[in-house]
Amino acid sequence: MKYISTRGGDEPREFCDILLGGLAPDGGLYLPESYPQVRDRLAAWRGLSYSELAFEILSLYVTDIPAADLRAICDKTYTAQTYRWSRDAAKAKDIVPLTTLEPGFHLLELSNGPTLAFKDMAMQLLGNLFEYVLERRNETINILGATSGDTGSAAEYAMRGKHNVRVFMLSPDGLMSPFQRAQMYSLREPNIFNIAVRGMFDDAQDIVKAVSNDAAFKARYKIGAVNSINWARVMAQVVYYFKGYFAATSSNDQPVAFCVPSGNFGNICAGHIARMMGLPISRLVLATNENDVLDEFFRTGVYRPRAAAETHVTSSPSMDISKASNFERFIFDLVGRDAAKVRELWAQVDAGGAFDLRGTPYLAALPGYRFVSGSSSHADRLATIRAVWDRHRVMIDTHTADGIKVASEFREPGVPMVVLETAQAVKFSETIREALGREPVRPRELEGIESLPQRVDVVDASVEQVKAIIVGNC
Ligand SMILES: *Cc1c(COP(=O)(O)O)cnc(C)c1O
Numbered sequence: 097m098k099y100i101s102t103r104g105g106d107e108p109r110e111f112c113d114i115l116l117g118g119l120a121p122d123g124g125l126y127l128p129e130s131y132p133q134v135r136d137r138l139a140a141w142r143g144l145s146y147s148e149l150a151f152e153i154l155s156l157y158v159t160d161i162p163a164a165d166l167r168a169i170c171d172k173t174y175t176a177q178t179y180r181w182s183r184d185a186a187k188a189k190d191i192v193p194l195t196t197l198e199p200g201f202h203l204l205e206l207s208n209g210p211t212l213a214f215k216d217m218a219m220q221l222l223g224n225l226f227e228y229v230l231e232r233r234n235e236t237i238n239i240l241g242a243t244s245g246d247t248g249s250a251a252e253y254a255m256r257g258k259h260n261v262r263v264f265m266l267s268p269d270g271l272m273s274p275f276q277r278a279q280m281y282s283l284r285e286p287n288i289f290n291i292a293v294r295g296m297f298d299d300a301q302d303i304v305k306a307v308s309n310d311a312a313f314k315a316r317y318k319i320g321a322v323n324s325i326n327w328a329r330v331m332a333q334v335v336y337y338f339k340g341y342f343a344a345t346s347s348n349d350q351p352v353a354f355c356v357p358s359g360n361f362g363n364i365c366a367g368h369i370a371r372m373m374g375l376p377i378s379r380l381v382l383a384t385n386e387n388d389v390l391d392e393f394f395r396t397g398v399y400r401p402r403a404a405a406e407t408h409v410t411s412s413p414s415m416d417i418s419k420a421s422n423f424e425r426f427i428f429d430l431v432g433r434d435a436a437k438v439r440e441l442w443a444q445v446d447a448g449g450a451f452d453l454r455g456t457p458y459l460a461a462l463p464g465y466r467f468v469s470g471s472s473s474h475a476d477r478l479a480t481i482r483a484v485w486d487r488h489r490v491m492i493d494t495h496t497a498d499g500i501k502v503a504s505e506f507r508e509p510g511v512p513m514v515v516l517e518t519a520q521a522v523k524f525s526e527t528i529r530e531a532l533g534r535e536p537v538r539p540r541e542l543e544g545i546e547s548l549p550q551r552v553d554v555v556d557a558s559v560e561q562v563k564a565i566i567v568g569n570c
Pocket of ligand 1: 246359360362518
């Protein structure tokens with residue numbers, strides 16, 4: 097399998113050559129040259145364990161790692177021990193257990209990993225793939241990132257203790273929740289460096305960009321990233337659509353709808369790919385919060401990224417995005433993989449504009465991809481958290497609430513609806529208290545993590561101070 101750029105300017109490359117990078121050199125995103133067709137393998141795959149299924153799917157996309165090694169990486173990544181925070185401990189061995197709220201309406205638990213958000217599903221694999229490839233090539237990498245919460249902690253828990261990898265993670269000083277701070281800053285592994293920047297998330301993000309744009313520094317200190325456009329993260333996420341499909345059906349011709357709380361379009365992009373591979377997905381239901389740029393596209397055909405200042409700060413903060421960094425992958429498929437067309441559309445986006453597919457053949461093709469969408473507000477979130485608790489005694493987080501709210505608007509008789517559960521309630525305790533007047537349930541092992549010793553350097557919003565920390569630790 098070779099990988100090509102959505103902007104057409106790069107030679108086809110092998111998996112291991114695109115694993116450690118981010119964007120393609122032409123500014124595009126990598127996608128496989130074609131999607132393997134697996135419809136006739138569903139019967140053989142239905143009974144597989146999560147790690148066996150992951151191996152079967154990944155081996156279609158990763159053809160430059162020996163099969164035995166890839167299988168070992170899958171076995172090491174997807175263990176009941178790593179994904180142990182299930183509602184029902186007995187189901188942890190499923191890795192992504194299904195919780196049935198009512199007949200035909202389910203949650204797929206994706207947030208049972210170490211940081212209690214779905215990003216662990218892919219990031220844990222990335223940690224093991226990075227270590228494997230770096231060791232084989234005798235290289236090192238210094239991952240530099242900025243986080244407002246979920247991504248940074250998932251990256252740190254995936255890379256902790258890994259050989260040849262260091263993580264320098266910037267966060268806005270004092271702005272994350274006490275639980276999120278404790279999760280990150282209490283890590284003791286010597287390859288993890290937490291840097292709290294006196295400023296906002298955008299200041300931290302600007303420092304990351306400035307360091308990455310310094311080509312000499314970047315090359316000398318082998319600066320890399322693990323952001324959501326990384327192909328291996330999308331690929332890892334394809335696996336749980338298959339697993340969720342098998343859990344919600346009893347035969348391989350039954351269609352299933354998935355509802356996905358969405359921000360950067362990474363999670364639902366994996367659903368699109370699973371459908372392109374032949375998984376019988378009837379509809380992909382995209383749920384946004386008040387930041388509804390993607391909902392607007394699927395309703396109107398106009399993609400209008402917002403300015404950062406227009407982005408709403410909401411109670412489902414991991415979906416607070418102004419532009420969806422993975423969306424280009426879907427548009428590449430929608431326009432018939434015409435890279436020149438993608439370049440033309442993203443020239444408008446990158447200049448701060450929008451694009452409008454109304455009146456084009458592309459919009460006529462859109463229904464064939466079977467997306468529908470809706471959005472949710474703070475009031476909807478509170479009402480949904482309350483309703484699910486009152487009816488089912490199941491506690492959900494704010495992002496999952498956005499999913500359930502929108503999924504309820506698109507149910508079809510006879511078609512199971514699977515809502516992807518992207519985080520656990522304990523991460524967003526303020527909104528849980530507002531909705532339910534009680535504290536969220538917390539896994540027992542995580543009681544009191546706020547009082548563990550913390551390790552963090554606090555710096556001004558200064559590129560030089562951050563560079564000095566990197567230099568001093570390499
Ligand atoms: C990252 C995240 C999302 C959004 O996922 P995308 O892949 O960016 O669309 C939704 N919910 C939670 C809890 C997240 O951490």
